[in-house]
Amino acid sequence: MRQLFLEDADGGIQKIRSEKVNPLMDIYVSFNFSRLRPSLFVLPALLLLLIAAFLFMLDALRAESYIMVQREYFFLLNSALSRYPEVQYNLTETGNALVVVSLLSIFVLHAPKIWECLASALLVSCLLSSLLKKIFHVPRPAAFYDTGSFTIIGKVLSGQSSLPSGHSITIFTALSLLMFAFMPARLRHRILWCAAFVAAGIALILTRVAVGAHYPIDVLIGGILGYCCALAGIFISLRLRIWKWIGCRRYYPFFIIGFTVCWLALAGKILQENLLVFYISIAALSVSLFKITAAYVKR
Structure with a gap:
């Protein structure tokens, strides 16, 4: 149990007990989150309306016309960005939820409020992405164009789930x-x-165009939705407090088990694809595992 001393309004000193490894950081994060207002949804809502109006004016609300209206930009960006395949392939994997969880794992100790909001945000993003992909049912570039006409880096994705980009939402x-x-x-x-x-x-969401997995508007919409999911996760966490247990030491074994599973999954990814981003993720996860285990044992 850590002790934190704060000066109150009358100049007195208050002693606060905290289980958190870095209570000051968590207080700072909580304060910043508490200052956010629902009005922050206005700008992304306007951007989505502008995109919808743009597509409507070009009669591009159907899947085929939606693809054709951005055909030139897709081929241009794919050709220009795919000149650096190794870089693009590594960067695009930052939209992999496994990588995100690994890179942010240390905040379970130092700022659990981030993880409280992240848990809600990722659930919202997963549900929203799955729902919209089924509604729009837009074929991916590899399912619409000849795969020899553009560059594909990594796995060939040819389903009917191009809009919106899930990786862009996560990023x-x-x-x-x-x-x-x-x-x-x-x-x-x-x-x-x-x-x-x-x-x-x-820069990160454009890698989805570079690897030939999505069209430009897919990633643009995905990015806007990701911003909205983050806000939704913050507001849900602040109002419902369903994840308040995350910062408690007695629940660290759940994270130790979960992060161990993630570590093994990353090891499998390294054996399959051998990307630098997976090595960085597994290193970050290893540090977090060590620190969380040590913090739990020393309680």
């Missing part, structure tokens, strides 16, 4: 959570902070 869900969690206090710093995260997110 922006994770990045948006981190962006809001560690938002700076000063306005100038906030602008730079948000710009950096948005730029990184756009």
Whole structure:
């Protein structure tokens, strides 16, 4: 049990007991999350409406016309970005939920509030992605075009599940959570902070076009939905508190078991694809496993 001393409004000193390894970080994250308002949904809603209006004006609301209206941009981006296949293949796997969980695993100890929101956000993103893919039923590039006409990196995905991009949703869900969690206090710093995260997110979701798995609008919509999923996860966590047990040490064995399963899954991925991003993920997960186990044993 850690002790944290805070100065109250009258200048007195209050002693707070906390089970968290880094209570100050969790307090900072919780404070930032508590400042968020539902009005943050307005901008992504407007962007989605603009995209829908754009497609409507071009009579591109049907699957075939939706694909054809962005045909030129798809081939242009795929050709330009696929010149660096190894880089693109590694970066695109950051949208793999297994990689996201591994890279963020350390926050179970240092800022469990992030994991409380992440759990809700990933559930929302999974349900939303599955539902929309079934509704739109848009064929992927490999199912519509001749596979010899563009570059495919990695596995050939040829199903009817192109819209929206699930990897893009996951990427922006994770990045948006981190962006809001560690938002700076000063306005100038906030602008730079948000710009950096948005730029990184756009660079990462465009890898889905580079590997030949999605069309440009697929990833754009996926990114916007990921931002919304992150906000939804934060608001659900703050209001329902269904994941408040995550920061309690007595539940660490569940994470130890879960992360061990993830570690084995990553080891399998390395044997199959041997990508650098999987080595980085397994290293991050190894550190988290060691620290969580040590924290639990020392309780």
